[in-house]
Amino acid sequence: MAEPRNNTVYCRNLEESVKIPVLTATLETLFSQYGTILEIVAKKNLRARGQAFVVFDSPDAAERAIKEVQGFNLFEKPMVLQYAKTKSDATVQAESSDIEFDAHKRRRLAEKDRKQAIRAAEAQKHLKRPAQSGPSHGLPADSSRPTKKAATGPSAPGGLKSTAAPAAPQIPDEYLPPNKILFLQNLPDNATSDILNGIFGSFEGFKEVRLVPGRKGIAFVEYENEAGAISAKENTQGMSLGPDGSGVVKVTYQRQ
DNA sequence: AGCACA
Numbered sequence: 001m002a003e004p005r006n007n008t009v010y011c012r013n014l015e016e017s018v019k020i021p022v023l024t025a026t027l028e029t030l031f032s033q034y035g036t037i038l039e040i041v042a043k044k045n046l047r048a049r050g051q052a053f054v055v056f057d058s059p060d061a062a063e064r065a066i067k068e069v070q071g072f073n074l075f076e077k078p079m080v081l082q083y084a085k086t087k088s089d090a091t092v093q094a095e096s097s098d099i100e101f102d103a104h105k106r107r108r109l110a111e112k113d114r115k116q117a118i119r120a121a122e123a124q125k126h127l128k129r130p131a132q133s134g135p136s137h138g139l140p141a142d143s144s145r146p147t148k149k150a151a152t153g154p155s156a157p158g159g160l161k162s163t164a165a166p167a168a169p170q171i172p173d174e175y176l177p178p179n180k181i182l183f184l185q186n187l188p189d190n191a192t193s194d195i196l197n198g199i200f201g202s203f204e205g206f207k208e209v210r211l212v213p214g215r216k217g218i219a220f221v222e223y224e225n226e227a228g229a230i231s232a233k234e235n236t237q238g239m240s241l242g243p244d245g246s247g248v249v250k251v252t253y254q255r256q
Numbered sequence: 257a258g259c260a261c262a
Contacts, residue, residue, distance in 0.1 A: 003259095008259095008260095010259060010260090012257085012258075012259090013257095039261080041260050041261055042260090043260070043261090046258085047257095047258055047259095047260095048258075048259085048260065049258085050257085050258070051258065051259075051260085052260090053259075053260055053261075055261090082259095084259060084260085085259055086259070086260085088260080088261065089260085089261045090261075105261090108260090108261075112260085112261095
């Protein structure tokens with residue numbers, strides 16, 4: 001799918017043997033005729049080589065560059081150009097306030113961590129081939145799925161071998177993708193539903209807090225939509241409900 | 257193929 005307009009041109013199919021300073025200098029001379037370039041980002045690690053990001057000061061400049069340079073042979077290889085799929089830091093810095101820039105960067109780094117965690121889990125899956133053992137369905141003590149009853153696990157009576165496929169390695173809580181339900185952990189005993197309603201009720205689209213009978217320290221908070229949950233999470237991250245400033249509540253998205 | 261910005 002084609003990316004929407006962006007100030008940044010994502011270049012791929014670049015010759016990988018060219019040294020980074022040479023590459024960026026060449027891209028600079030080639031692209032500067034289409035507009036002002038704020039920055040060019042190119043790296044040489046395995047996942048990033050052969051690609052570059054050319055940050056223009058406007059989407060129009062980026063559009064011109066893509067139209068004109070598409071397929072141009074650079075170091076004997078035809079460049080493939082498209083809009084970058086996210087805004088460059090340099091763009092946000094140039095166009096937004098410092099606090100927005102700060103927020104952008106925090107979100108970006110969080111997303112980067114999340115991707116990294118997913119890759120790590122993927123890599124495990126591909127080398128480990130774990131034996132079928134144990135309740136590897138994730139969080140046996142803290143499952144973030146209140147509405148489902150405990151999965152009928154390998155400990156089912158009868159001593160039958162489970163025929164279930166080994167569970168895929170799970171992404172840690174903190175990297176779960178956003179959704180409209182938050183999962184709270186490490187709540188102090190004094191965190192009554194009144195208190196939680198007071199705190200989480202002030203974010204857009206709040207629906208309800210659900211305590212889990214018989215489970216101390218955890219709760220779920222549901223919003224009408226993802227946006228509400230995201231803002232609630234961002235604003236309650238690291239919040240401490242204990243008396244002295246202890247008892248930092250862990251706020252993540254519900255595992256789906 | 258691969259979407260980064262220590």
